[in-house]
Amino acid sequence: MRHLLSTADLAHDDAVDLLDVAEEMTQVAEREVKKIPVLRGRTVVNLFFEDSTRTRLSFEAAAKRLSADVINFSAKGSSVSKGESLQDTIQTLSAMGADAVVVRHSGSGTPQRMATSGWIDVPILNAGDGTHEHPTQALLDAFTLRRVLAGAPASGPAEGARGRDLSGATVAIVGDVLHSRVARSNVHLLTALGARVVLVGPPTLMPWGVDAWPAEVFYDLDEALAAHSFDAVMMLRVQLERMHQSFFPNPREYTRLWGLTEQRWRALPEHTAIMHPGPMNRGFEISAAAADSPRAVILDQVENGVAVRMAALYRLLIGTDSEGRP
Amino acid sequence: MKNRTVLDAAEISRAISRIAHEVLESNKGADDLVVLGIPSRGVPLAVRLAEKIAAIEPGTDAAAITGSLDITMYRDDLRTRRLRSPAPTRIPAAGVDGRTVVLVDDVLFSGRTIRAALDALADLGRPSAVRLAVLVDRGHRSLPIRADHVGKNLPTAVDERVSVSVAEIDGEDAVTISSAEEE
Amino acid sequence: MTSYLIQGASVLGAGPRDLAISGGRFVDALSDPDVVIDARGLVALPGLVDLHTHLREPGREDAETVLTGSQSAARGGYTAVHAMANTAPVADTAGVVEQVWNLGREAGWTEVVPIGAVTTGQQGTQLAELGAMARSAAGVRIFSDDGLCVADPLLMRRALEYVKTFDGIIAQHSQEPRLTEGAQMNEGTVSAELGLPGWPAVAEEAIIARDILLAEHVGSRLHVCHLSTAGSVELVRWAKSRGVRVTAEVTPHHLMLTDELVRTYDPLYKVNPPLRTQADVDAVRAGLADGTIDVVGTDHAPHTSEHKCCEWTAAAMGMVGMETALAIVVEAMRDFDFDFADVARVMSTRPAEISGLPEQGRIETGRGANLVLVDPEAEVRIDPAEHATMGRNNPFTGFTVSTRIVDTFLYGHRVVAGSALADPHPIARGGTWIA
Numbered sequence: 001m002r003h004l005l006s007t008a009d010l011a012h013d014d015a016v017d018l019l020d021v022a023e024e025m026t027q028v029a030e031r032e033v034k035k036i037p038v039l040r041g042r043t044v045v046n047l048f049f050e051d052s053t054r055t056r057l058s059f060e061a062a063a064k065r066l067s068a069d070v071i072n073f074s075a076k077g078s079s080v081s082k083g084e085s086l087q088d089t090i091q092t093l094s095a096m097g098a099d100a101v102v103v104r105h106s107g108s109g110t111p112q113r114m115a116t117s118g119w120i121d122v123p124i125l126n127a128g129d130g131t132h133e134h135p136t137q138a139l140l141d142a143f144t145l146r147r148v149l150a151g152a153p154a155s156g157p158a159e160g161a162r163g164r165d166l167s168g169a170t171v172a173i174v175g176d177v178l179h180s181r182v183a184r185s186n187v188h189l190l191t192a193l194g195a196r197v198v199l200v201g202p203p204t205l206m207p208w209g210v211d212a213w214p215a216e217v218f219y220d221l222d223e224a225l226a227a228h229s230f231d232a233v234m235m236l237r238v239q240l241e242r243m244h245q246s247f248f249p250n251p252r253e254y255t256r257l258w259g260l261t262e263q264r265w266r267a268l269p270e271h272t273a274i275m276h277p278g279p280m281n282r283g284f285e286i287s288a289a290a291a292d293s294p295r296a297v298i299l300d301q302v303e304n305g306v307a308v309r310m311a312a313l314y315r316l317l318i319g320t321d322s323e324g325r326p
Numbered sequence: 327m328k329n330r331t332v333l334d335a336a337e338i339s340r341a342i343s344r345i346a347h348e349v350l351e352s353n354k355g356a357d358d359l360v361v362l363g364i365p366s367r368g369v370p371l372a373v374r375l376a377e378k379i380a381a382i383e384p385g386t387d388a389a390a391i392t393g394s395l396d397i398t399m400y401r402d403d404l405r406t407r408r409l410r411s412p413a414p415t416r417i418p419a420a421g422v423d424g425r426t427v428v429l430v431d432d433v434l435f436s437g438r439t440i441r442a443a444l445d446a447l448a449d450l451g452r453p454s455a456v457r458l459a460v461l462v463d464r465g466h467r468s469l470p471i472r473a474d475h476v477g478k479n480l481p482t483a484v485d486e487r488v489s490v491s492v493a494e495i496d497g498e499d500a501v502t503i504s505s506a507e508e509e
Numbered sequence: 510m511t512s513y514l515i516q517g518a519s520v521l522g523a524g525p526r527d528l529a530i531s532g533g534r535f536v537d538a539l540s541d542p543d544v545v546i547d548a549r550g551l552v553a554l555p556g557l558v559d560l561h562t563h564l565r566e567p568g569r570e571d572a573e574t575v576l577t578g579s580q581s582a583a584r585g586g587y588t589a590v591h592a593m594a595n596t597a598p599v600a601d602t603a604g605v606v607e608q609v610w611n612l613g614r615e616a617g618w619t620e621v622v623p624i625g626a627v628t629t630g631q632q633g634t635q636l637a638e639l640g641a642m643a644r645s646a647a648g649v650r651i652f653s654d655d656g657l658c659v660a661d662p663l664l665m666r667r668a669l670e671y672v673k674t675f676d677g678i679i680a681q682h683s684q685e686p687r688l689t690e691g692a693q694m695n696e697g698t699v700s701a702e703l704g705l706p707g708w709p710a711v712a713e714e715a716i717i718a719r720d721i722l723l724a725e726h727v728g729s730r731l732h733v734c735h736l737s738t739a740g741s742v743e744l745v746r747w748a749k750s751r752g753v754r755v756t757a758e759v760t761p762h763h764l765m766l767t768d769e770l771v772r773t774y775d776p777l778y779k780v781n782p783p784l785r786t787q788a789d790v791d792a793v794r795a796g797l798a799d800g801t802i803d804v805v806g807t808d809h810a811p812h813t814s815e816h817k818c819c820e821w822t823a824a825a826m827g828m829v830g831m832e833t834a835l836a837i838v839v840e841a842m843r844d845f846d847f848d849f850a851d852v853a854r855v856m857s858t859r860p861a862e863i864s865g866l867p868e869q870g871r872i873e874t875g876r877g878a879n880l881v882l883v884d885p886e887a888e889v890r891i892d893p894a895e896h897a898t899m900g901r902n903n904p905f906t907g908f909t910v911s912t913r914i915v916d917t918f919l920y921g922h923r924v925v926a927g928s929a930l931a932d933p934h935p936i937a938r939g940g941t942w943i944a
Contacts, residue, residue, distance in 0.1 A: 008702075017411065024396070024412040033449035038399040066399075086819050107822030108693075108704040109774030116773070117818075130822065132704030162414075184704055207701035208709070314412075318404055 003115045003124045004312050007135045007189035012165065015193055019143050020162050021311035027157045028065050028310070039068035039317060042099040047089070048127070049075040049105040054278065055127050058302070059102045059136075062309035071098070086110070087119050094120040100317055101125070108132035123316035131179045137277055138185035139308040142193055144301050145169065145232055148273045154300035167194035170228050174200040174221060174258060175236030175285055176247075178207050182277045183236060187215050195231075200224045201258060204247045205238075221258050225267070232297075233268065234275040235260050235286045251284055258285070265290035273297050328505050333478055335499035338461065341477030342371065345459050346378035348475045352457070353426050356383040360422055360453070362395040364431040364443055365413035369394045370494035371461060372430035393417045395429065395450075400442035415446070422451040428475075432490035434460040437471035462501055464488050510921060510944075514542035517549035518882060520872055522849030528553060530878040533921035533943035537874050544923075548882055551915055554853045555872050556588025556879030558860035559831060560651070560680070560758060561734060561806030564590070564621070566612065567605070568597025573811040573899050575609060578831075579618035581809070581898035583924045585831035586881035586914045587619050589861070589869045590809075594626040595656040601626035601637035603645035610647035617935030618924055620879075620942065622864060625649040627668050627679060631657050636668060643675040650865050653680035655734055656781075658716060660686050665720060669729035678756075678863065680732040681720050683741070684782065688712035693822060695768040695783040703771060705821070708783045710738040717741050721748040721755055732863060733757040735808050737782040739792030746801045756863050758806040759793045761834045762904055764841035766790075770904075776817045776824030777904050780810075797855060798845040804860045807834045811900025829900035833891055835883065836910035849885070868920070868942065877943060878921040887913035897930065 001014065010018070028036055044063040046056050056072065063070045073093070093101060100123045103111045108130030115124040128134040143161075144154055149169055152160040171190055177183045177199050190197050197215040199206065210217055218224035225233075238258075240251060248254045255261065260274070265287060274286075274296040282288050291298060333341065353359055356379055363372030373392055380388035398412040429443050440458060447456060459475040464482045482488060482503060491500045512531040519525055528548075529539040564578035573581075575592070582590045592609050594600035600609060606623040613621020625642035629635045631654045642649040652672060659665045659681060668679050689712045694700050696707020717733055721744060724731035733745060736757050745757045762780060767787050770778040778784060796802040810827025817824055830837070838852060861870025868877030889910050893903040917925035920942040922934035936942060 021412060024414060027415060031449060032451050036399040036449065037445070038404060085815065086823070105820065107820045110820040110822070112774045113820050116775075130704055131706075181704060184702070208696050208707060209698035209701035212698045212701070314399075 001315050003111070004135050004316060005112045005115060005124065005126045006133045007138050007185045007192070010189060010192060012192050012194070015142065015189060016163065016165055018139060018308070018311050018315060019146060021314060022139070022143055022304070022307040023162050025307040025310040025314075026155070026304075029306070030157050035065050035067055037067045038314060039063065039066040042068045042317060043071060043097055044068045044313065045071045045073055045093050045098040045101045047073045047075070047093065047101050047103045049103070049110075050128070052104055052128065054302070055104060058305040059127060059309050061306045062313055065306070066310055066313055068313070071096070086114070087117070090114055090117070090119040094122070098122055100313065102127045104128045106130055125312060125316065128181055130181065132181050133185045134181040135185050135189075136305065136309050136312055137182050138189040139312065140301055140305040141186055141234065141275060141277070142166065142189050143304045143308050144275065144297050145171065145190070145195070145273070148297060149231060154273075154297040155303040165193040166190055169195040169231040170198065171195050172198045172200055172224060172228070172230045172233045173236065174233060174260070176205040176238045176242065177201050177210065177236070178205045179239070180236050186234070187213055191215070198224055198228060198230070202248055205242070221264070225264065229269050230272050232273040232275050233260065234277075237277065237279065237281060238285045240281070240284070255284055260286045260290045262287045262289040265293065275301060278302065329502050330504070331500055331502050332480060333462070333501035338477070338499045338501065341461060342374050343378055345475040345477060346375055346382055349375070349428055349457070349459065350379060350382060352474070356380075356386040356391070358425045358454075359391050360393065360418055360425045360427045361391055362393045362427055362429055364429060364439060365394055365396050367432040367490050367492050367495060368430045370492045371432060375428070375430055375459065390420075391418055395443055395446055397439060397442040397446050400446045402438060402442065417450060422447065422453045424452070424454050426455045426457065427453040428457045428459050430459050432461050433488050434458070434463045434473050435466060437467045437469035440471050441469050461490060462488055511543045511923070512539055513544050513546060513918070513921070513923070514539050515546045515548045515553065515882070517547065518551055518553035520553045521853050522552055525549065528872065528880070530880070530918065530921045533878055535872060535874050535876055535878050546916070550884070550886070552849050552883045552885050553872065554586070554849060554881050554883060555857040555870050556881050556917065556919065557586045557835065557856045558864065558866065558869050559587050559590040559807050559809070559834070560732070560804055560860045560864060561655070561760075561808045562590040562592055562831065563595065563808070563810045563827070564592045564609070565811060566596065567608065572813050575612035575621060576616045576618075577897060577899050578809070578811070579613060579616040579621060580930055581829070581831045581896060582619040583917050583919065584897050584914060584928075584930065585833070586835050586883065586917055587831055588879035588881070588917065588919050589620040589622055589866055590831070591622045591624050591651060591864065593655045594624050594653060595631060599626045599630050600624065601629050601631070603638065603641040606642050606647040606649050607645050614936035614940075617919075617933035618930070619919060620866075620869070622866070623647045623649055624655070624680065625652045627652045627654045627659050628664065633657065633659060633661055633664065636664070636671060639668070639671055639677065640674060643677060650676070651678050651680050651732065653682065653734065655680065655682040658682050658684040658686060660716070662719060662723065666723050666727060669724055669731065670727045673729055676865070678730040678732050680734050681716065682734050683713045683716035683720065683736070685712040685715050688715070692783070694771045694779070695785050697768060697786055699768045699771060703774075705771070710740055710785070710789070713738055713782055714740040714744060717744050721753055724755055725751065725753045728754070730754045731756070735760050735763065735782055735806060736802065737763045737785050737793065738789050742792045742796035742801055746796070749801065756803040757801065758804045759797055759802045760806060760808045761830050761837040761841070762828055763793055764790065764797065764805070765837050766904060774821045776819065776821050777828070777902055777906070779821060779824050779826050780828050781826040794841060794845060798842065798847050798851070803855065804863065805834065805838055805855050806860070807831050809898070811898055812902050814901060817902050827902065828904045829893070829896070829898050829902055832896045832898065833903060833905050833910070835914065836889065836912040837905060839912045840910055878918050880918040881914060882916040884913040884915050885911065887911055889913050
């Protein structure tokens, strides 16, 4: 694995391996010294062209637990906003001795562009690009889901999930699939891991051509909930501004038709986990009752984010297991 | 390639028994003992050692004192980008603070693995003492490290290969030595 | 001036014959030519005519100038190019079109024919001074807001009607603006996967359908620029069957490339209208072969590397193509019964007719000696660094093609010789192409 740009690049065994490495990484947080020296002397740059404090902090924690030096480069207020080109920014980072670059950008494809441009020769981690992909979010979702399926605690060090994939699981992804990088990454990854993915949302918020995806599509949430016994229901964040672009009439109607209301939540099977990539719009796409319920693993997802990002950094900077242990 | 068996299953079993007695002798009993195997083959050897100890010292719960200590993240050759996956680290519930930790590995060679294991252990807590038990010591140390308990000292040439097979992983117990030289 | 006897050229791909040029025109025979050219093995085509070129001057001389664009045209075999109006300032007055026209004559590498903007400043609100541009020295006949669509249906109707005064033609960039807000690539399965906002085929087809109906209603001439979808071909075919005065154009890149290339996120493949699907490529090829599509226009759109060596979403749209157009059309049409006579029809004769350029588009005694000699069995690896255009954004970079431009004659002047620029044929103020 040279870069982590898209979950579409992850084969089944690579994905399981990353999740297994992440399992070991969960232990680091529990130890006397919450750090391992594996990336000592390496520099990881967090290059964020788009604000995302949560994702940046998670990557920063991951890099620091691996003993890497972290440089945060926020494009806001920097030379980038004064017209510096992507090329100059990247070449500057390269000259500063970055060993890996974690990049967040509002334009789809920018991490891939960086990886293939020849401007820098270090691993690139996609921390979310436009409406394209968010691979580490999908990895943390898969990690959490795997724990849930194994009957293990959803986060923290635990036994039981190692080596498994998601075969037999059925997962609903509900909401604004069109603009969701989380949905795209999850469709690839969860499917590669053997899960069955069901997409639910208003037709206006489904990409044209979604029928070619390896997923079943429902426009009606209640119909979807009746048709499947879901192992997890993942609610996507829906931006309220979308209603001004006529994607849906107003928030009330959206909640009525596609929200995980308290009534819908109560009707779910006992084993269905509630997931959300955050930040949530409580009372809009998800009710407080669902979000705060014992079946919600939303905070576990956040916690697991650090472990999977540690695993991704480890794999990119140290290498993969395709040749086995020495 | 020429293979020569230097220890068979019975000899391995006897070696572990002897080490068990030595450990109890030097620790003056099984109190506060923690036996940590270094993956991969050190782990089953640690389990067997703990079981022998428990057999000798009734009242000892072998499973409760056994664990594994992965050193992948502490290696000093990570920058070579050789490909490796971490193995589990499992520390007994009581932890390692103030205890005597016996590190168990199959072969002691350069000493780099043990150096990494000591670093890894230091991040987990502060044992009162750390001892090293190995099935085979083949010499050629690169670091000032020695074993406290050795199953067999095996003089080798540097280019010879010592391989330890254990039933739990390889289906049989054996220590073999092979040389690269042609017949 | 120099007279030429070109011996043994395969004219329009037919059997070898001699061509004689004297005084800037094709003549029947020459008793004592100044230069004899052995053209055995070469194909002679009338000089190519591009109805759709962006020369960038005035305003973006860092991307291309009339001079460099003209040189690029000559090397591509073009003896006439139509300069689009989206310059800065916009070519919406007699002054700007005359400036571009004069720059082209001063350069003397190709005949530069300015296109005038339909609306003032291409703002889409008010008609530009179409009559003044038509009556200017540049004699503008084609008007286009290319780069932008004349989206207001009433304004489009008025423009179509108004240009009847001087038998003008409106060349429409068919793009419904609301349906393409923020669009980055063709809307389809690839855009869904890449998460790039889509530019749906319907946004092109809806405007083409509307404009066809408007053109029919008012009896005016409509030229559809760079159509790119299978549906657009169907609409034009239907319009022609009804006798509507519509002509249509396709670019070399829409004949050859698909949106699969966008998976690289390399802005080299970012263009407007966007690269479509293989089904669309198949349809535009068939449309070109059966005459539904009249002409190939390059939509040559040079950009500086700053506008292309960046992230996809920040990059400019457009590709260069004058120096590779002929070769790409030949490659694209290999599966069709499409010979060099057809190539000449779609790249020279028809565009010259549409624009009303009597001295261009035909190898006939008495006409302007606008001619290109082509090696049809060359092996050329496309490398933009060797091109005359300042634009390096050629999407065919690295392709190997079999057609090479050898010589270009502009009104009897050999402006390209042996695939290299030779001597230009500048025209003095008040002068004409043929003395």
